[in-house]
Amino acid sequence: MSPVKASPTARERARAELTREIKEEARRQLAETGAHGLSLRAVARELGMVSSALYRYFPSRDDLLTALIIDAYDALGEVAETAIAASARPRVRWLAACHAIRGWALAHPHEYALIYGSPVPGYRAPQATVGPASRVPMAFMVVLRDAVAGGDMPAGDEDGTGPGLVGGALADQAAAIAAALVAVPGLAAVPAEVVVRAVIAWTQLFGMISFELFGQFVGSFEPADALFEYAVAHLAAFVGLDSAPSRACAPIR
Amino acid sequence: MSPVKASPTARERARAELTREIKEEARRQLAETGAHGLSLRAVARELGMVSSALYRYFPSRDDLLTALIIDAYDALGEVAETAIAASARPRVRWLAACHAIRGWALAHPHEYALIYGSPVPGYRAPQATVGPASRVPMAFMVVLRDAVAGGDMPAGDEDGTGPGLVGGALADQAAAIAAALVAVPGLAAVPAEVVVRAVIAWTQLFGMISFELFGQFVGSFEPADALFEYAVAHLAAFVGLDSAPSRACAPIR
């Protein structure tokens, strides 16, 4: 935001350092006791300061949580972005992103719960989170855009009446996203139906990770590795990223 | 559990009544302030009693929450079961269940968050919840079983190498579920691949509902009606419930 001063004063450096330490300690407690158990007083105690001093850095507990949420979004976004960075076939990059995201979620369950679980206490996501939050879906879109540009996917697939044709409000919403995607790096356009399918794939991915993490697979699909593998393979086919272009996603029948 | 006495004493009736009232008031506060805001003292205050008296009915706050969780699972399970009760084509019953579940979730967001959001505070789901929790996925399985039995779905679809063939650990896990399903009402068996696909559809459904409810669709897909419609149509095709059997889920290409 504000331009970084050439020589930050000792006070500013101390402040930045302490802010970092507070978040670090908070993240530690988060990993131990979850969002509910995160206590400002405990964080302050652990840092050897008094609780009221902490309010100079985060005006409320929710603000601390928001900072952690943004960090988590960014961390996961970076994981996804490095996963798709490899110069491989789009399908490989897609699958890599899915596995990387799951890996991060399993390694940081409480931080995952913080951003993809039920919204914390009373609290509504502030605007500052939507940027970092969009990094993951954006990464998937980038892969699809590259696939379209590279000819790895049929570009114009507006065939008549599919089982769930994109039309009406859906088409508009998808077009808005596709437009935003084109505007930024300015290359090939992604068809509306592919955008919609990508969003569905996105929800599918996080639905499965959430179920695995939040214990909905109790006695049935645990571990969920095989199920996940199967699901993401289907998802890649669903959005149009095929290993063998024919028989995309209908082995049944 | 315990056999109901023919003539419950006045004390027993009062206790049951008060237990019901406590849960009712707790549910009301839950709808207003979320799980975090639910306070035993506030519930007691609203009921005109003192907080300590409440501990005679629920030994701890977590126990109250558990009771609410079980109730929520049961309520949603019943919604799903009545939705599939109609004697229509399996595909119609499937879609009805999806829409009914979403409708309940939108009407009871906090209760939904309680059961499908991040697991509350520190707490791990006790065994008593797994029964009610399985009613929804079970309902979907029943539809599929009926579809297989009624010939609405290809029964043996073990064609060679699909994009994500079910095999190894996945096949075992799916077979265990299919076996449990057959054991109860004892009719047609559901192929392993269909079971796996049903589970994936289940996670997809709740992934989308969660994203809609928890605000991940911020500026993009709101309202999500059209997206949901499109997604569940795909899901029905994905598990093998087709309106027009051919071109199941591959309008792309």
Next chain:
DNA sequence: GCATTGTCAAGAGCAGTGCTCTCGTTTGTG
């Protein structure tokens, strides 16, 4: 019928929380 036993609501109290306010002190700047 009376005494015993168990259940119940009430109250006080403990340890903990988020948050606010007021103090001196420290630090950077005009």
Next chain:
DNA sequence: CACAAACGAGAGCACTGCTCTTGACAATGC
């Protein structure tokens, strides 16, 4: 150097979940 902003410390408020004790009531055995 002086002044203002930033800071850490402490006390305090209202609230929480939870425990313990006390006295009143209802159900049961003799």
